Every structure is written in C-alpha cells, then in structure tokens.
Amino acid sequence: MSRVLIEFEGGYAGRVAEYHLLSEKEKGSDINEDRELNEILYRYIGGRGLGVKLLYDNFPRGTDPLSSDNVMVLATGPLSGTRSPTPGRMTLTTKSPLTGTISTSNSGSRHFSRALKQVGFDALILKGQASEFSYLKISREGIEPKSAEEMRGMSTKEATELLQENYGKQAGTAVIGPAAENGVLFANIHVDGMNFFGRGGQGTVLAQKNLKGIVVEGGGLTPGHANPAKFEYNEGTPIYEAENRGIANNRVTKAYGRFGTPAIFEPMNDLFGALPTSNFKKSHLEDGDELNGDSLNEKIKERDCGCYECRIACKRKTRTNHQGGYGPEYETLYALGSSINITDVKRVAELNYLCNELGLDTITTGLTLACAIDMFEDGIVTEGDTDGMKLSFESKENVGELIQKISDREGFGSLLAKGSYRLADHYDHPEYSMSVNKLELAGYDPRVLKGMALVFSHSNRGACHLRGGLTSSHELYGSPKIADPLTIAGKGSLAARSQDMNAYLDSLVACLLAAPGVGPDIWARLLTASVFSADGNGKYTPDDLMEVGERIYNLERWFNHQEGIEPKNYRLPDRIFKEEVKNGPNKGEGLTEEEYLSMEEEYYEVRGWENGAPTKERLRELKII
C-alpha cells in the first residue's frame, strides 16, 4: 500500500465537514478535491479509522472530555448505507469522560447511516458547545440547530418518537436520555430507537455539548459503488461470497441470525464455564439455561429484526408481560443477569428496557451494581452509604430502583453514576472494580478465554470485547480459525491480529458478527469494488486492510499516550490474577500475573512497541506521522 490515491470513483458520499456548535457554521472538504483528504481516506478508509484520524488532528491535547473543546466525529464508511453485507453501521469517536481514553463506538442503524450518506456526509466533526439545549437537524439543505427545550428530560424512546413524528419514520435519529443530561459518566446515545453508541459515555459528551440528539432527513439516492457489477448477487462476485458462503452458510453467523448475540450464552456457560458471574467471583451460572438464546426466543421474543438491509438480522424485538423493547443482547444478559445473579430472562429484559430508556450503558451499569453488591457483602459499603438499601447477590429486588438512582444521580446513585472504578476507589478498594482503564470488562472470563485477557487489557478504550473480539470467536467457536482457549502461547499475536481486523471492519464500516465467515480477502474485494471502477486507479488487498487496521490501532494508542494514559493503566483487575475459576467446567483454571506478562511480552513484540507505546519509528513506518 505504498502509492497515494488519486481519485475515488464510488462508495463515499463526497464530503467531510466540520460543524461549530456555537457559531453554527459548517466548513469542510470535498473528496477528490482535497488531496490531503483523499490520502487520509486511502490510509484510514472511513468510520473508526477516519474518526480516529480526524479526532487526532482536531483535538486540543489534554482537553477535559467534559469541556466544550472535546470533539466528536460521526463517520460512515464506503460500505455504510449502500449495497453491502451489513450496511447499517457507522461510528462515533471522541475522548471518553469515563476512561479518559479515545472512545470509538460502532453502532448499527435502521436509517441513520444511510440517511447521512444520502445528504452527502461521510464524516461530521462536531466542535464547541451549543448556546442552548438543542438538537441538530441534518438535511440536504445543511446542518441546522433546533431547540430541544421541550425534549429536556425525555427518555430515549420519547425523544426518538418525537423526532420521528416530526421528520418521518425514515429519518435517522440519535438521542440521549435523562442519564446523559444528568451527567452520568456512562450514558449512551440511542440510534433509530434500536441501537446504541455506547461504552465510555458518548451520550455524556453529547449532553455536554448541549445537544439532545441529531436527526437526519435522508431520502433520494445513496452513493453508488464504483464497480456495481461486483455487488450483484451472482456466483463469483464478492457480495455473493460474503452473503452466501460467509453469512448464510457460516455456522457462527447463522447462529447469530437464529438467536441474536445470546447465541453465545449457552456455550459460554455450559461448555466453557467462562460466563462471569457475581462480579467475576464465579464463572458459571447455575440455572443459566433460563438466560440462554433458546429461553429468550421462547419466552420474550416477538420477532427477529435487524439493522438496515442486514443479511444477519441479529436483533430481537421482545416483550415481557408488561413492557416491550429490543434485546437484551448477550452482554446485557451477562451484565444485568449473571453479574448480579439474576436468572429470570424477563427480569433482565425489563432492566434492559429501563437502561435503554434512560440511556445507560448496560455493561457498565450491571458491573457497577455488581461491584457495589460485592463490596456490600464484604462490609466495605454499608446501609449508611446506600440510602438504607441492603445489597446482596441473593436478593436483588432493588436493582431497578438503583438504576433509576444512577440516572437521576440521586443519593448513592450519584456515586454509582461514575462507574465501578471510581465507586471502588472511593472506598479505597479499587480491586473490586472489574475494569481496565475504568471501563468494565465484557462477559468473557479471561481466566478461561485467555486471549481475551490481552484484548481487555490492551483495548484502546478500556476493557472492551469489541476492540479485538474476534479473539473470542477463535477461542470459543474455532472460527475463523481454531485457537485453544486455555493456552497462553500465541495469544499476543492472535489478540493483535484480531484488534487490527476489528479496526478495519469498523472503518468499512461493517459488523463484527459477519467477520467469522467473511474474511479479509472478501472485504478487500468489496472495498476495492466500492471505491474503484474495474479499471480504476487502485486496489486494496487483504494485507492492505490489515495494515489499515494496524495503523488505526497504533494511532489510537498514541492518542491515549499523549493524553497521559500510561502503560500501567492497561492492566487487568487483581481478581483475575489472584483467584482461580471457582465453578463450572473449567473450575480451578487460572491466569497468574507471570503468565499474563509472557502473553504481554509477545503482544508487544508483535506490535513493535517499546515501554507499552508505539515508538516514533513504528509510527513513521505505518505512515501515521
């Protein structure tokens, strides 16, 4: 990938814009008219890559994430909103108020990503702070702030419905709930009433910018691909390979279609005993069958649904006796289920609906509650701290009340609203927080799925499963390739490679759930056909995509380094090293710190990093600086 691109012939909408919320002014560059922009797109593609690059170039070093100087970058990619295997996705990048690291979120959507491209934007950089509480209306006419006073305090559901009422059901919507308005550090942004920009408080940053949300009035044509024949479903075309071999006939992706992400729950709990339970005190949930994909389908599913034109359709419209909504996803079954020892799928679903409407990240919410319960059971937190409530993994009646308190930042909820790390640290017991860089671990026990230890610790946004989540697919499903979950050798390479793959997928923008069946060769062919015509002026190879992924990962790490995130911050909680797995099929399995350090040594070697950060030489090799 040595050459510099001359011209893109498809895929992109055409414009990367910057919008100042205070001055209400937009400026930007058009693709193919700005050589520097074209070079950036060639090296970073779109979505997360583009978002990270634009944030890095526009972010004043050392800025407080909750100051008006923080920057948000909303970005789509060549495959977003167009004919592609999972076209409903886009990303949002900013500096996180929860972790202090870079934070990119890849969200699906039913309308938003398509609509944004229809109105001509590939990326939108938001700067400054609106002078009054408002939402942004984006259309072909441009970007227009609108008063949101009447939406203040509205739930995400109410706000979405109001915008859809005003702008139509086909409009793309992204809104925050009361949790973000109240300054909860892990508030999400609800997209099109079904998906989320989550993990790390993206909603909190939007609220700080005095924005309730964004609505995009799309319509008209979406940008076409440069080589449309490659996107016709005929044998031999990359889209056929992706959708037929990669999705329709891949056993892992098929399972996501059948059960949604809860497909993972049963093997995680039954076969591997890697389902974190009761704040990682256990790794197997007794009565776990109540929470698996089968149980969800049987007891609460209304229908399958998916993001825009998605060939997987992993979402679940659900209903309990009293309420309805979307989900829960696997991570929520873990965070609001096994982590706090709730085994009733309907109860988890209702707690999930509550978090969704308040705009709370369910993983951080669940793990913060688990941390609080854990400390309460050990006598560190008392009824005097909890407004008189008793907390226990055995009796969980007050979980709903606590979630409401978090959103309202009321009483003990005000402390919980800062996430598990600040909560535990407040009591001088940070070891109770199952987090890395202040972001809570997702639902994979790294003492069993050992590659996930590196994925969590060296995720650039805190302990996230989506920064190198393909590692778990290798270890759990043997897909795309088999990796023994219990071994440590080779996991540094696996984690780094998975992180790079996730980074380019987030830049196309594609869905991670397609990745077990759709490999880099097919994505490279799709991307090439999207942006270049048959006899066009460039070509992406699988190695190019991996290089893009590596470039993104290094730039993110460099951003964190410059924001003062030190190597020692990329560290798993002590419980992982000090306690063995207490129950389940892998009872007795453990991961010592020494073993972890061996894995980390390999990881650093593969990355070519010194002292836990990319060297200037490495950054130059990757054409980052």
Added chain:
Amino acid sequence: MVQKDLKLTEIRDNPRQHMIECGRILTKNKLNNICSGNESVVIEGESKDPEDLDMYITRSGAKLGHLDETSAIVKTSIGKYDGNMTLASSEADIHKEIHRRRLEERPKMESTACIHAHTLHAAALTMKYTEPGRKEIEIPGIYSSEYLEEKVPIFLSQYGSGAEDMTENIPDLLANRELALIGHHGAFGIDEEFGRLIRRFMELEDACKGIISDMKIPKREREIENLVPDNWAGKYRVAGLAGSECPETGNLEPKTIKTLESELEGKEVAKGRKRYLEEIFSELREIGRDISDFSMDPFGKGSLSRRIGNTIYITGAGVNFSDLKKEDVFAFKMGEGDEIKPGLCEGWLHEIIYDNISTNYVAHLLPEHSTRYSIHCGDSIIPIDVEGQYITKNIPVADPRSTTLTKENVDPVIKGIKSNEKIAYIKGLGGISVGRGVLYELLHFLESAESSVKMIKLAEKIGINVGKRQEKFGEW
C-alpha cells in the same frame, strides 16, 4: 485383525466417558484418520419423545483420540437447534436424524450410539460406483463375521459431505441396519453402544481389505511404480540438512527450548515464561506422537514449526517424533534462518514460507504414499475422495528440478502453497502445509492428502480409471 472384548464404560453411566474411550479405540486401530470423523450418543430420558432427548456429539474439528480435552464433546438435543449446535460437528444434523429415525423404529432402545469414520478400504470399494443413489457391497462368505451382514448399503451423494440428500438417505438406511457407507467417503454406524459398533467397523475394514487384496495388481499400477527411482527417499534433500549436496554456511546454533528454560531460572517472570514455552513444546510433542503413530514421516526427514511474533520454534533435523524432547526444538528469530549451522534444522525453508505467507504454523512431512506418488503424478494431486476434495480440489506438486531444494529453486514451492494457503507437495520431498489456527489442522491436511493418494492407489487396483474420475470431480 478383529479386537475382541472391548470393555468400555457403560454408556448409560457416563456417556461422555463412553465416547472418549470409543474415540481412542477408533484412532488406535486406524479405523479413522486422526483429525476427522465424529461420534454421538443419545440416552433415553424421562420423555419417550425423541425430540426431547439430549444428544452428546463431538465438537467440530475434535480429534477422536483426544475427546477428553475441554469442550471436545458438546451437549445439544435432537429436537432443538440450540446455541451449542454452533460448536457441534458439521455433520450433527445427520447424526440427529439418524438417532431420531432409529428411535422411531425401535422405541424400546435405551440408548443409541452413532459413529462416522473414514474407513479407507470400505470407502475405496465404493469407488466402483459413480452414479448417485443407493447401492451395496456384497461381503463374500469367506469374509463373513459375527457382526457383519452379507450386504452393506451405500449411498452416493450427488454433491458430497453434508449434502441434503445424505441427511435424507443415510438415516433411512440406518433405521433398521447398523452400517451404511457413504460413497467415496467413509461409513456411518449405529447401535446401542459403541463396543459392538467398533467391532462391526473393524470387521468391515478387514473384509474390505481382504476383498481388495484378492484383486490382481493391474499392469498399469506396476508401470507407474517403476517410475519411482530406487532409494528415492534417500535422494531428495533440503539444503542445509546433514548430507545435503548444497549445505548452507551459517554458524548460528539456535537455542533450544531446554536452553531457554534453563536461562529463566531465578528470573521474576520465570513461571509464566516456562508455561509459555511448555505450551509451545507440548503442542509439537503431541502432534509428533500422532505423526509417529500414523507413520506420517516414516523416513524421519520432516519438521514442524510455529511462528510467534518474530520468533520461529522449529523441530531439529532427524528428530524422533514419537518422543520429542525440549532439546529437539530450536528457537530463532526471523532473518536468522540463513545463518543456522548446517545439519540442525530446516530453518531457512520455514522462514522463507513465513516470509511469503501469512501463517503461524508450517509442517513439512514425508508421508510415504503421497511422497512417492508426487514423483510421477505431474503437477498436482487430484483427490477422488470426498474429504480430500473438501480440503482442496487440487494439491499442487512443485518441481524444483533438482533433488536438492535450495533458496534458488524454492519459488515453485512457495507458489504452490500460496495457491490454496493450505498444502502443496514437492516432488520426492513430501508435503508442506500451513495454517493459522492450530498445528493439528496442518496434520489434518497432510493426512488427508496421504489418504487421498492411498484411495487413488486402491481405486487403481480395483480397476477404476482414476484419470476419468479426477475429471469428474473437476466438474463439481
């Protein structure tokens, strides 16, 4: 030779253990390849409805000889497609249907045990049929035995493994019988427990071996064999190894895993690092044993390696794979391959493969049949069996135009491996396989190639026009 009195753990007492023991026996008796085949068990439960019954089945890619490994056996159910099915063998649907049909036909059965194994000789005998549909093999009286029926049914799929027509036909054939063959592939069997079923598989293979050995060796096969030079295994070499005509000239003596371990004594990270090195060694040792048990490198000229980061761990030249030791495994950095002293290992060859192909493992073995075959087979080996075709339709055979492989003539080898990123042969010098996941996957590729060649040779013996059959597979 049929092994009598197989004593297995009672299937109803511990179905998992019963499966583990069955897998070991199947593998030990070479009734199956190391890395293929599958088993399942259903135990009668409280409900009499087969749909409600649990099914234990081997995981996709599990080695039948090592089913005691974590999660090698998956519990699912006959009636449902649950989350665990994602991990089950790709032939789980056929197993479910076989159990379901059997239990419908014989509702009083308290358990059912099903095996799919790649029985070489039985599969070879099915080669005489080419048209899809149901056929049968007659077992002559001389080979009749306690558990074998006079006729064994065969189903020839229109497509291949896992095809819909197989899911319909095999369970139907097994509703009232214990054995059925899948054309050009292997056998399925069902019984109340594995002990009797394994004996049945053994008797089937013995009978089929006998039937084939009674056939005359055709002239053509003898002519082909004459193309292989005398002492061929001693003629072909990799540069740098002992006795090579073209030794490399480096002076580097890489450290072994044993040396690396001893250097860790007293260091803070020793415990973690030791486990790390131990895992690298254990994987090589375990596959080494399989290589030895299955005679996959009878001349002792092969090598295995793993790349982690910039380090390559490689077995030394002429090691005893049946009992690999830590001093047999060298570690060197990428870029040092050319510097290694002659006679130690095939470092340069593995390094050049890692340099050109994105892979974590390289295996170079010289299985006898396929290596001999590579000398006269032209520029590719085209499998005529279903498993071989499934792995790759065409195994490239590189011709370095010399009996010594050096950096100067290695390009065709690299090109061959790159063409499918799985496996290629070098004329007279064995097969090289590559992979990213686990080492045994590479052994699976080579073992499958060796089986495919055995199948080709058996087919020749049966009088089948292999060339025509290869053309037919090309149409798939």
